[in-house]
Amino acid sequence: MPNPESPFFILVAGEASGDLLGADLIAALRERFPIATFAGIGGPRMITAGLDAWYPAEKLAVMGLVEVLKHLPELLSIRRDVKRRVLASRPSVFIGIDAPDFNLGLERSLKRAGIATVHYVSPSVWAWREKRAAKIGRSADRVLCLFPMEPPIYARHDVDARFVGHPLADRFPLEPDRAAARTALDIPADAPVLALLPGSRLGEIARLGGDFAGAAALLTQRIPGLRIVAPMANAACSAAFEAMVARAGLGVRHSGTEHPDGASDARRTTSVLFTTNAQTAMIAADAVLLASGTAALEAMLAKRPMVVAYRLAPLTYRIVKTLGLLKVEHYSLPNVLAGRALVPEILQDACTPESLATALQPMLENRTERTPLIDEFRRLHRLLRHDASHAAAAAIAELAS
Numbered sequence: 001m002p003n004p005e006s007p008f009f010i011l012v013a014g015e016a017s018g019d020l021l022g023a024d025l026i027a028a029l030r031e032r033f034p035i036a037t038f039a040g041i042g043g044p045r046m047i048t049a050g051l052d053a054w055y056p057a058e059k060l061a062v063m064g065l066v067e068v069l070k071h072l073p074e075l076l077s078i079r080r081d082v083k084r085r086v087l088a089s090r091p092s093v094f095i096g097i098d099a100p101d102f103n104l105g106l107e108r109s110l111k112r113a114g115i116a117t118v119h120y121v122s123p124s125v126w127a128w129r130e131k132r133a134a135k136i137g138r139s140a141d142r143v144l145c146l147f148p149m150e151p152p153i154y155a156r157h158d159v160d161a162r163f164v165g166h167p168l169a170d171r172f173p174l175e176p177d178r179a180a181a182r183t184a185l186d187i188p189a190d191a192p193v194l195a196l197l198p199g200s201r202l203g204e205i206a207r208l209g210g211d212f213a214g215a216a217a218l219l220t221q222r223i224p225g226l227r228i229v230a231p232m233a234n235a236a237c238s239a240a241f242e243a244m245v246a247r248a249g250l251g252v253r254h255s256g257t258e259h260p261d262g263a264s265d266a267r268r269t270t271s272v273l274f275t276t277n278a279q280t281a282m283i284a285a286d287a288v289l290l291a292s293g294t295a296a297l298e299a300m301l302a303k304r305p306m307v308v309a310y311r312l313a314p315l316t317y318r319i320v321k322t323l324g325l326l327k328v329e330h331y332s333l334p335n336v337l338a339g340r341a342l343v344p345e346i347l348q349d350a351c352t353p354e355s356l357a358t359a360l361q362p363m364l365e366n367r368t369e370r371t372p373l374i375d376e377f378r379r380l381h382r383l384l385r386h387d388a389s390h391a392a393a394a395a396i397a398e399l400a401s
Helices: 015-032 044-049 065-089 100-112 132-139 150-155 167-171 178-185 202-222 235-247 278-284 294-301 314-323 333-338 353-365 371-384 388-400
Strands: 008-013 037-042 051-056 093-097 117-120 142-145 161-163 193-197 227-231 251-254 271-275 287-291 306-310 345-347
Touching: 008 015, 008 065, 008 100, 015 037, 015 044, 015 093, 015 167, 015 388, 037 044, 037 065, 044 051, 051 065, 065 100, 093 100, 093 388, 100 117, 100 132, 117 132, 117 388, 132 150, 142 150, 142 388, 150 161, 167 294, 167 371, 167 388, 178 278, 193 202, 193 278, 202 235, 202 287, 202 306, 202 353, 227 278, 235 251, 235 271, 278 294, 287 294, 287 353, 294 306, 294 333, 294 371, 306 353, 333 371, 345 353
Parallel strands: 008 037, 008 093, 037 051, 093 117, 117 142, 142 161, 193 227, 193 287, 227 271, 251 271, 287 306, 306 345
Antiparallel strands: none
16 A cells, blocks of 8 residues: 555656646655655656656657557557556556546546546646546546636536646746846847747648748838747747748848848848747747747736637638537637637638738737736736646645545
């Protein structure tokens, strides 16, 4: 039987976001249980925090149907091995961090075997397929939710779910320092600045990048002295979007290189500054154009006006519309959290360079007329700020004891 004085936790996380969540959770659990031990699947942060890693997290970071099918035998083998290890070691609690395709099935079999299971990060049951909540409840003894609207949904299906807050809300300052962000990016304090975030995956960039670059090109003609910054998730995304920016007639430069202000009029072209630091880029901006997802939450926490765009693959969009799978009026997180339209959402065929530029232009021209919006962003930031890792550790500790 698990020892409550020296509990043993098994955690399984995929991708960089899960690794960060897992590392913070291990640190918070260690504060409660100084001699606890940790094992499972995680990345470098979790390993540094004390995880005995059976497999690296990147083994689970497989995206897209073709890639999943290619790696399916290995993924199934890893899951069988993890299940065998968990059943043999009988941990105090098994914690699946996001990665629902891998974790939920594993959690269900472990729960049936009498092992306490926690799923950390609820899938978006508030947006579509609410009935998944009941299925998740059959897998996890407790679901840890990042958003306050999620536990009431689980309650309708008799599932124990706890709101623990969002880790990003803990990491972002309530009052971002725009001057420091601009200094870090070598952007003048008084220049109008647009941040472009067309997505963190190549598929998103393929669907949205051309429209984002086209909108930026239109805005350079309408907003004198406009500076543009594009934080990219990785080198592949950067290369893909750089090609689209070039096709739109804009220049490309990277952080740490000189801005071409000194070029002659014949050679001067507005350049898009590519960087890797999304948080700094958003805080430095006057307006943000982004693909719907976590980036919208980050822009809200950065207290920046934004336009949220999204385009699904045409067949996927037809299926979603035909079957009525999308159950919400708003799909960007600031609007969902507020329960009303705080920021513009531009979806599918309505997403064009002209429509995006038209929505962004007043945000860039009227930079001082935004106090009510920023006040609402600040309120939502406080709503999500719950010291998520320690709240999650407290909910897990209840099961461990």
